[in-house]
Amino acid sequence: MRLHRLTVTAFGPFGGTQEIDFDALSAAGLFLLHGPTGAGKTSVLDAVCYGLYGAVPGARQGSTLSLRSHHAAPHTPTSVLLELTVAGRRLEITRNPEQLRPKKRGDGTTRDKAQTLLREYVADGPQGPEWKPLSRSHQEVGEEIGQLLGMSREQFCQVVLLPQGDFARFLRADDQARGQLLGKLFDTGRFAAVEERLAELRRGSQRRVISGDEELLRLAHRIAQEAGDSPDARDYPLPHLTPGEAGVTGAVLEWAAVARSGARERLDVALAAVHATESAHLAARRHAEEAAELDRRQRRYAQARDRSEALAARAPERAQVRERLRRAHDAESVAPAIDLHEAADRDRQAARAAEQRCRALLPPQLTDTSRNQLAALERELRQELGGLAAARRAERRALAIGTELASLDQESRADEETIAEAAEWLTGWTERRLAHQRLIDDCQDAATRAEHLAVRLDPAMRALEAAQLRDQLTGQVEALRTERLRAAEEATTAQTHWLDLKERRLRGIAAELAAALRPGEPCAVCGGTDHPQPARAGDDHVGRTAEEVAHAAYQDADALRAEADQRLGELREKLAAATAGAGETPAAELAACVRELQREHAAAQATGAGTHAAREKLTHAEREYEQRRTQHEDAARRAAARTSHRDALARELSALQDELAEATRGAASVAARVARLERQVTLLSEAAEAAATHAAAAERLADADARVADAASRAGFSSPQAAADAVLPEPERSKLQHTLDQWQAEEAAVAAELADPQSQLAAARPPAHLAVAEEAVEAATSALRAASARDAAARERCIQLDQLSAQATRAARTLGPLRAEHDRVAALASLAAGTSADNERKMRLESYVLAARLEQVAAAASARLGHMSAGRYTLVHSDARTSGRGRAGLGLHVIDAWTGSERDTATLSGGETFFASLALALGLADVVTDEAGGVRLDTLFIDEGFGSLDEQTLDEVLDVLDSLRERDRTVGIVSHVADLRQRVPAQLEVVKSRSGSAVRHRIDV
Structure with a gap:
């Protein structure tokens, strides 16, 4: 990362627009950023950080409204523009924070939202070199810059912008904080991913092993259920096992074999019981069948006698049925005539x-x-x-x-x-047409009048604004004139007081010289070593400190006077311009004229808009x-x-x-x-x-009467009514005939049964005891059913146990490779996580890789640290445990060549801590730059800390910093040390004043 240009406007102490040319400052490889306290040196670094990340370093971070300069004009927007090259791409980032500005109309302020613009310089664009816009999204720009730089804002401030009081943070950081920074810079996340992947593989293999053990134990419990409450199961119970415990497979298979053996023995016993009960059941059934046959014949013979007696008792009834059927048969010939008559x-x-x-x-x-x-x-x-x-x-x-x-x-x-x-x-058409035409003419005239009024309205409004500004500036000029007179009086008073003190000090200067005399030491004025009568200070003597305080007060008062003069001159120029634009016309009169023009213009414009x-x-x-x-x-x-x-x-x-x-x-x-x-x-x-x-119906009825009388006479009935009474419906006649046929069949069956010789012999024998025989059969059947059930259960138990044992055997064979894989993966994961006994230092894989990187950083830093400390100190990496039970980490120790001992970096003095931290930061930048895929850090800023160095050490530190130009790297030093202004030719000075700070470039060739 290399910075090219920084432009800030209304940012921090900078009231106007200030531009910093880092390319010119970086040409020497080393430049100095200096200025009085509070001028804004650190604000330059804040602007760099804000341009990159949209926020200032954490120690100075607050509301974005606090970024705006109090010296800026109300209408001047706050902005930061940073141009840099990173990852081979030249980018320009422009950021405007959220800020308040005066409303364009009316009083009060309005809030402008934050804005961000990212552009990239394209050398071979369609129209030649150009800046190509990439994004205006805060999130997209932040993600793009974060990926290119490869570090967060906090890490950037710790490695690139070393702020006040934070030199030793990385040097004295704990292992975790140091590891996070190194991991981000050296992209060691892949090793952490390997650790996590191994842990996932271990968890996955462990889940598969536990799942296999659970399946085995589930089969074991099913085998226990199938084995039942047998003596073998009671004598050899299923052991209590936990999934994942060693020996689960062997215990389950051994217990399954015992269960199968007991089940087969119970099957043999059940089979012998079935054979015995089958023989007893067969004998009981034969005896019961003989008794049932004898009982059946005896009951049939007795029933035949009862049925014969019942048939003899119903003989008269059968005679009546036969007679009824005969008369019905005779009446069948008369029935058609009767139906016709009806x-x-x-x-x-x-x-x-x-x-x-x-x-x-x-x-x-x-x-x-x-x-x-x-x-x-x-x-x-x-x-x-x-x-x-x-x-x-x-x-x-x-x-x-x-x-x-x-x-x-x-x-x-x-x-x-x-x-x-x-x-x-x-x-009324003619009048209406004329009215419409007049309305059109009026609208057109109003539109023309609105155009003329608009031409008059614009200069009237400008004159009104100038008059209002004139009146406002008049009051400000009067107030500032009074303030200037007061500042001039105060400056004169302060000057008189300073000159008075100076004169009194000069009169008592001999007393000051005498106070520095020591017996035997030469006098600074005459060179003599005897001091017989040294001068004494009087009551009105003034010391050097009092004179300097008075002189500083005079300078401050004179600066206030000069500032008041400058501000008064500026206001007078503005007042003259406003008076030229408004003249002497009062603002109220101009405002009334503007309002009248606006009213007439609005009315004419509204009327003219109705033309269409x-x-x-x-x-x-x-x-x-x-x-x-x-x-x-x-x-x-x-x-x-x-x-x-x-x-x-x-x-x-x-x-x-x-x-x-x-x-x-x-x-x-x-x-x-x-x-x-x-x-x-x-x-x-x-x-x-x-x-x-x-x-016609009456004629048919008379004919039917004659026919029915003739048919009844031929059939042997005394009258047609007698024939009609003898007629039976077909269902009733069929029912009576069926009853008669049943009686005849019953007589034949009863006669045949009574004549059967076997039935007669059975009737002569004693009664059969059928109930006793049936009870014997039921008892034998129950015994056989119970024996068969026990046999089937024993047989099913053997089948189930064989199947479950086979399943357990297959599960055990499947589980063997899984358990071996788990042991292998668990050993690798434990080794990478630092929990294995083979990992003596208890170092994680990522920590091990970072330790190697830290060794490189310590080696690179030691080369510069040795030069800075005149060969006394050397930085070394320590992988010792940070506590008695902790793991080996990313420790840093310093070796003192004078004592030959290795000690903690916390024992270094303030100056030693400064140049040790500086050497470490430079070494870190070297290793990161050399690391393939790492972030190239071409620009470093060192904020304060040089005041703790003596002159010799300062020379050695500057020699080391000056050697960085060999690697095309730039270091910016932020310091108050006066000697550095003589030693560093390229300088950026921040000058403060009442109107805000400004920057000055000074580059001595």
Whole structure:
């Protein structure tokens, strides 16, 4: 990283814009940044840090509002521009912090947000060399600069900007802080990543081993569950094991083998018990089957006797059923005639009821009319209906004419309204058109007047601003004139007091010289060694300190007077310019004139803005005029044509109304008369048809009476009613026949059962004890089932144990390589983490690499430290533990060549600590620069610390710093030491004044 240019504006103590050319200062390789206390030397370093990181070093960090200079003009924005080269890229960073500025209108202030701009110099741009903008985002710029520099703001301030009081921080830092900085500079994060990766691999392999052990233990518990509460399981219980514990695999496999052996022994015992219970069960079943057969035959023979007695008791009932079936069979020949008679009777009754309903709807005079008379009346009414067809057409035409006439009347009223409205609107058209034209002319005149007023308004406002500034500056000039007179008086008083003290001191200078005389030492004036009568100081004697204080007070007072003169001259120049712009016109009068112009301009501008709208209104009114005129003419033409058509329709309607009055004969309309006639025709037709249907049904009933009487006589029944009573429905007849057939089948079965010889022999034997035999079978079955269950359980237990043992064996084989891998990875991870017994110094891998880097840094620093300390001190790295139980770290010790002992850097004196820290910082920069992929640090700043060095050591330190130019590196020294101004030719001086600090470059060739 190399700095080229720094430009600050209104930043810290710098009230204006100051530019620092680092390229010119860096040409000598070593430059001095000096100035009085509080002038702003450290603010230069703050600006560099703020340009890079958007924040100042931590010790001076506060609100961004505090970065703004109190000496800056209110409208001058605070900004920092830094141009540098880093990682081979030339960049320009511009930062404006958040700040308050006066409002552009009105009183008070407004807050401007922080802004950042990053640009890159491109030598081969499209139009030649140019600065190419990269980003305006605070976050993007911060990330880009952070990646290029490779260090945070705190690390940058510790390695590049060594601020006041922080020289020894890195030298005396603890191992952790020193390791963080070195790790960032040397990019050793990959070694930490290796440690983390090994730790992850160890955790992963440990999880896999524990998972495998858990799987083995899960299988062991399942084996224990399958083994059950057996003597083997009780005598050899499953040991208590923890996943990850040594010996899990062997213990589980050994215990599984014992469980399998016990399960096979229990299977052999269960199989022998099954064979014994099967034989007992077979004998019990044979005995039970014999008893069941004897019992069955005895019960069947007894049931056959009971059924025979029951059949004999129901013999009369069977005779009645046979007789009922016979009569039903005889009545089957009469049934069709009976059905016909019943149907004819139902039809006659229905026809008579229908005829009565139809006659009830006829007029009273037609209730008893015969069927032929009703038919004649129906024919007459149908002829009358035929004659009304023409009248119905005339009625429909009359309705259509009425509808059309109503529509014509509605259209006439609408056209009359249109004609009246159009005529009324057209009457005032000329006046409206002239009003629109006048409005357009007024708007155009107002727009022209607004342009003239705008030309007058701008100089009036400038004159008002000048008058206000004139009045303000007049008061300031008067106040500053009074202040200048007071400063001049104070300067004169201070000068008089200083001259008085100086004169008194000169009168008593002999006393001062006499006070320095010592017996035997030569006098500084005469050279004599005898001092018989040395002068004595009087009561009014003034010492050198009092004179210097008075002189400083006089200089300060004179500086205040000069500053007041300068400020008064500047204000007078501004007042003259403001008076030239405003004249002698009072500001109130100018303000009233401006307000009047603004009011007139706003009114004219508002009126002139309506020109377009006025033209649009005129165009709209002209279009409406044409529409109204066209509507008036069209409505008049339609009204004339409509009058003749309405007269023709009225004549046609009158003729149709005369025709309809003849056809309706008192009805409301022809349709009403037609509907009434159609209703009468329908009633007469239905009554005649119902009378005919009733007569036909009566004839069919008489014929059915004769037929049913003849059929009943031939079938042997005394009357048709007797035959009807004998008829049975088919379902009932089938049911009675089925009952009779069942009785016959039952008689045959009972006879066959009673005649069976085996049944007769069984009935003669004693009763069988079936319950006892069945109980014996059930007991044998239960015993066999229990034995079979024990056998199946034992067999299933053996199968499950074999399967689980096989699974455990496979899991153990899989777990073996995993456990070996875990042991290997765990050993590597422990070694890298510093927890292994093989790692004697308990150093982590990253710490080991950083220790090697720190050895390089110490070696590079020792070369310069030896030169600075005249060969006395040497820096060495120490990897000893920092405490009794701690790990070896990144320690730094110093070897004292005078005593030959190695001691801690905290034992160095202030001056020794300074040049040791300086040598370490320079050595760190060398190693970082040489490290491939590291950050090149071409610019270093050393803030204070040289005052603690004696003259010889200072020469040696400067020789070391001067040698840095061989590596093209620049070192900036920030110091108050006066000797350095004579020793360092390239200087940047910061000068302070009441108006703010300024920088001066001085480069002696």
